[in-house]
Amino acid sequence: MAFWLTVSPGSPELRVIQLALIGSYALVVIFTPTHPQLSFYLLFAITVAGWLIGVTQEPFIMASWGLYRVTFLSGKSRRLKLITSVVSVGFFLVLVSAQAPSSDFMVLQVLVSVTFLFGAWLMGVQGRAEAEQREQAAESRKRTALLEQRAEVSRELHDILSHTLSRIGMQAAVATEVNSTDLPKVLGVLASIEVDSRLALTEVRSLLVTVKTGVAPATQPTMSSFPDLVRSSAALGIDVDLAMDLPESLPTIVDVNLYRILQELVTNIGKHAAHSQGTIRVGLDSPGLLTVSSESISPGHHDDSNPGIGLDGIRERAEMLGGAADVHREGDLFSVTVTIPLPALPADETHD
Numbered sequence: 211m212a213f214w215l216t217v218s219p220g221s222p223e224l225r226v227i228q229l230a231l232i233g234s235y236a237l238v239v240i241f242t243p244t245h246p247q248l249s250f251y252l253l254f255a256i257t258v259a260g261w262l263i264g265v266t267q268e269p270f271i272m273a274s275w276g277l278y279r280v281t282f283l284s285g286k287s288r289r290l291k292l293i294t295s296v297v298s299v300g301f302f303l304v305l306v307s308a309q310a311p312s313s314d315f316m317v318l319q320v321l322v323s324v325t326f327l328f329g330a331w332l333m334g335v336q337g338r339a340e341a342e343q344r345e346q347a348a349e350s351r352k353r354t355a356l357l358e359q360r361a362e363v364s365r366e367l368h369d370i371l372s373h374t375l376s377r378i379g380m381q382a383a384v385a386t387e388v389n390s391t392d393l394p395k396v397l398g399v400l401a402s403i404e405v406d407s408r409l410a411l412t413e414v415r416s417l418l419v420t421v422k423t424g425v426a427p428a429t430q431p432t433m434s435s436f437p438d439l440v441r442s443s444a445a446l447g448i449d450v451d452l453a454m455d456l457p458e459s460l461p462t463i464v465d466v467n468l469y470r471i472l473q474e475l476v477t478n479i480g481k482h483a484a485h486s487q488g489t490i491r492v493g494l495d496s497p498g499l500l501t502v503s504s505e506s507i508s509p510g511h512h513d514d515s516n517p518g519i520g521l522d523g524i525r526e527r528a529e530m531l532g533g534a535a536d537v538h539r540e541g542d543l544f545s546v547t548v549t550i551p552l553p554a555l556p557a558d559e560t561h562d
Contacts, residue, residue, distance in 0.1 A: 213268035214260065228265035231256050235272055246283050250276030251296060258300040270323040274330035281334025282341075297327060365523040366417050369470045372520060373477045374410035378403050380446040380480065432465040436472055448480040455493035456500075457552070464550060467527045468492075468502070471548055474520045475504040482508045482544070494552070500533075502548040509542045524548065 214232050219225045234256050242249040254273040260266035277293070301320055382403065416430075433456060440450050460468070472490060479488035488506030495501045521537055524546065528535040533550035 213271075214266045217264070217266055219265045224263065224265055227263065228260070231260050231265065246276065246279040247293075250280050250293070252276075254296065254300055267319060269319060270326055274326040277327055278330040278334040278337075281331050282337045284338070361526070363417065364519075365526060366470075367414065368519045368523060369474055370410055370413045370417070373473050374406050376477050376480055377406050377443070377446060380448075430466045431469045431473075432462075433460065433469050433472075436469055439473065439476065443476055443480065446480070447486050448476060449485070449487040450476055450479060451487075451489040453489075453491050453493070457494070460552075464500075464531055464552065467531060468500075468550070471502060471524050471527055474524055475502075475546060478520060478546075479504070479506050482506070495549075498552055500550040500552050502546075502550075504546045506544050507542050508539075508544040521546070 211232060214228060217228070219228050235253065238249055238252045238256070242252065250273065253276040254270065257266065257268055257270050257273050260268065280293070301323070413431075433454075437452070437454075440452050443450060472492070475488075475490055480486050483506035488504060491501075491503045493501060521535075525535040525537075528548050528550060531550045533548060535546065535548045538545045538547070
């Protein structure tokens with residue numbers, strides 16, 4: 211407004227026109243918010259009209275703002291040639307009108323205006339490019355989060371179903387070896403299969419609810435129930451020599467994932483170890499480092515280049531907790547070592 215009002219039109223009629231052109235700026239801004247190109251053309255035309263009739267020396271600041279909006283909202287506008295043509299014609303008309311004290315002053319004003327317009331266009335293009343980069347980064351984060359969620363669901367489903375189906379398979383094998391006249395034992399095996407199936411179905415449902423709602427299930431298997439898992443596995447012929455020395459309390463995320471790691475180790479002993487026998491040791495190597503080690507004799511040919519989903523899941527869980535997992539084979543001896551960092555705890559806060 212200062213660029214307009216400091217110019218004296220010389221007559222009341224031109225002053226009215228000057229005020230009308232100033233008011234038209236506001237009308238364009240108010241009524242064309244969703245049409246940036248139209249807004250730019252109108253603002254540019256208003257400024258050119260003011261220069262032609264000598265009621266302003268405004269260096270196309272409003273038009274520059276309009277051009278910035280065009281380029282920011284559409285990037286490198288497909289109508290750039292049209293915009294350039296309009297600007298060129300407008301400045302040609304301004305130069306021909308020569309509404310300035312001297313031609314040198316007019317040239318200076320035109321150069322200042324071109325600088326404003328070019329700078330606005332450049333800032334709009336740059337701003338649009340940065341906005342697109344932010345959008346792409348946000349979309350990439352969403353895709354990464356989705357893939358991580360899918361990997362977590364896959365890992366959980368594998369741990370639940372692999373362990374349960376292995377137990378059911380063993381129970382079914384036991385049932386086939388039971389004398390047909392020993393009905394109570396057959397019924398006991400079938401009851402065990404039913405219990406394991408229901409427990410697995412409950413865990414799968416809890417997992418799906420968690421995926422859908424994002425709320426963790428109220429109850430999850432923890433290390434307090436792991437000795438029971440070892441005892442029930444022993445009834446199926448999985449002989450695990452277990453030794454545990456853990457703190458009285460563990461962070462929930464460590465507690466749940468440690469259980470899943472050990473559950474997978476028990477499953478592997480039952481499926482691959484000779485005579486389904488193996489050892490598992492769990493304890494604190496130091497106040498801040500929890501170590502899990504498992505050893506079993508696993509004879510026969512094994513493809514170490516394809517360790518399987520279960521061992522991959524152990525690695526992923528260990529890494530998620532800031533630790534690491536090492537799978538090693540030497541002859542028929544198969545060993546897994548997992549290290550998980552923990553906050554330092556007093557030495558007397560441990561139990562067998």
